[in-house]
Amino acid sequence: MSEPTGVIHDIGYQRYTGPRLGRRHVFGALYLHGLRTAFGLGRSAKAKIFPWLVMGIVLIVAAGLTAVRTQTGQVVMTYAQFADSMSWLVIFFVAVVGPELVSRDLHSGVLPLYFSRPLPRGDYALAKLGSLATALxxxxxxxxxxxxxxAAFTTKDGMGGVWDELLDLLPGLLYAALWAVVFASVGLLIASLTGKRAFAAGGIVAVFLMTAPIVGILSIMPSRTVNELSMLGSPTALIHAVGEYTLGDLLVPGGNKDYQIGGFGPVYVAAAVLLVAGCVTLLLLRYRKVAAR
Known part of the structure; x- marks a missing residue:
């Protein structure tokens, strides 16, 4: 009976000797990947259609407003009002991109691979949240x-006009950041609840659109206090209320101080902070449970 023989083949395997990048680099790579995914970069042409269609629409609207202002000299829409007017597009953008960022990973079961690396469970959720908020x-x-x-290149007031325009732009960008943070927090939390992108998208649209009638109903109630607090009934209305309180004439021109929110501006600001904090907390708890399975 012959003795068993074996052969060791040298397949050229070499131990990795390069730098071992830690948690910060993993988080950054995941954030950048999520941001690229939001706009379909590095993916098929089909994945690029919707995000760049939306981006094209908002840029065309902005270019049109700029052209009208150049020709007439009148400000058709302030920077803050522009963010408000594009909110319906933001809803559908979140409904498509949010599930793309997290529901696909839940459905394909790749989360254990993510968490096998030096990536804490919370970092995954925060990186995805940061990607969506930045995209918005x-x-x-x-x-x-x-x-x-x-506006800056057509102003007739020189550098003073450019400076005034910049002072109007900065609050508009901050207001856009408020839209981005609130919508990303709510939308990503809903998307994280299911691995089916269609269900996640429907849930996001339902939360943002179906809460709007609540505001309408509360705003016509006999109680003035209920009327002034009615905008707490919808995330979209809540953001607008915070904008009314913090931006004033930049969002509601004309010097009208009798806003719908009355004297409850601080309440709306606190509600917005609590909404974001609550959604982020629930998102982190959600991924703690997902990773434990």
Missing amino acids: WLLLGAPQLVMFLG
């Missing part, structure tokens, strides 16, 4: 920059 801010901020450049 770019969606609203880039057109505002187009409007600013058009």
